[in-house]
């Protein structure tokens with residue numbers, strides 16, 4: 001049987017990427033540190049993907065197993081040797097941590113096989129596979145690095161499917177029906193059901209990140225401030241719904257200009273995504289969607305990049321500034337990065353965070369506007 005190895009047996013791993021490989025005739029080996037999930041994968045060898053709809057259609061995902069990268073290094077290396085695809089959905093910050101083990105697997109593989117290996121990081125991050133590749137290369141000797149050409153391929157990708165937090169006692173995963181997985185390559189690669197191939201990923205990943213994820217972030221941070229618990233509940237608030245739409249018109253103006261998109265098509269794309277956010281069956285927590293605000297306030301992420309790009313293009317960004325201000329007020333005690341930001345604000349003020357985390361100069365017009373919104377929201 002064809003073999004795929006996937007790092008991260010979490011929501012997207014089990015609910016999306018791993019499921020597509022299984023449905024395409026692959027045995028999927030998940031690699032994770034969550035011992036309980038790995039044990040269950042090996043004991044049960046299958047799980048259900050349930051669609052968040054009224055009728056809750058279910059698909060059974062079979063031919064799956066698990067390995068723990070902390071205690072089963074040898075098995076992970078051997079599975080990399082026998083795999084056609086190596087994918088990740090682990091969180092961008094974790095990629096450097098798994099790169100040394102992937103490098104060991106690639107070293108053994110290129111020494112013993114001519115078969116191509118396709119590496120694809122499936123994270124909400126522009127150029128995630130490039131980042132993974134850089135960390136892998138840092139862990140390869142020159143001899144192995146020289147052998148990668150034509151044997152190990154690295155493709156960037158964009159992944160889109162809302163998968164909320166799950167019942168931790170079960171392998172089953174509740175997912176929204178919609179999905180899109182776009183992979184950038186000009187190579188002929190083995191088909192995987194549900195994978196769309198494009199030559200240039202930039203318009204796809206920016207459109208996704210600065211619409212789906214920007215919109216999601218606005219709802220999460222404003223919802224959290226108003227004491228709401230889920231995304232759909234927050235969107236039921238007309239004021240917040242209007243804020244979301246206006247913010248996405250701002251990112252949309254940049255995207256339309258940058259990539260020559262049709263304005264009406266893009267407005268329809270915005271509306272389609274707002275409908276996705278309203279799915280009450282997902283019960284998607286604002287704290288999941290707002291998680292890791294240091295990453296989300298990064299210079300190339302969903303809030304800051306469209307704002308700096310809008311400013312450069314002479315476009316409006318005042319709704320985005322409000323969303324950034326709301327992110328600075330996300331003080332969820334369960335979220336390590338939120339607590340780190342709150343600590344920085346307490347010690348040095350919000351402008352310090354915008355400089356250190358987002359790379360924005362204290363005297364910039366964007367910072368000026370965010371700080372006005374921050375003071376207004378704080379009240």
Ligand SMILES: NC(=O)c1ccc[n+]([C@@H]2O[C@H](COP(=O)([O-])OP(=O)(O)OC[C@H]3O[C@@H](n4cnc5c(N)ncnc54)[C@H](O)[C@@H]3O)[C@@H](O)[C@H]2O)c1
Nearest residue numbers: 008009010011012032033034089090091123124161162163
């Ligand atoms: N959930 C979604 O709706 C969604 C949609 C599109 C993209 N994404 C992206 O997919 C990625 C994964 O998100 P998720 O929602 O599946 O998160 P998740 O927390 O459900 O899954 C991540 C998994 O990685 C594992 N992990 C963490 N550190 C590890 C390590 N050092 N070694 C091995 N495994 C480790 C965790 O145990 C967990 O099982 C993120 O980049 C996210 O932005 C998520």
Ligand SMILES: O=P(O)(O)OC[C@@H](O)[C@@H](O)[C@H](O)[C@H](O)CO
Nearest residue numbers: 124159160161162163213216289
């Ligand atoms: O995964 P994050 O933390 O980058 O972002 C949170 C959500 O916006 C995200 O997981 C979406 O549900 C997903 O990107 C939809 O495709």
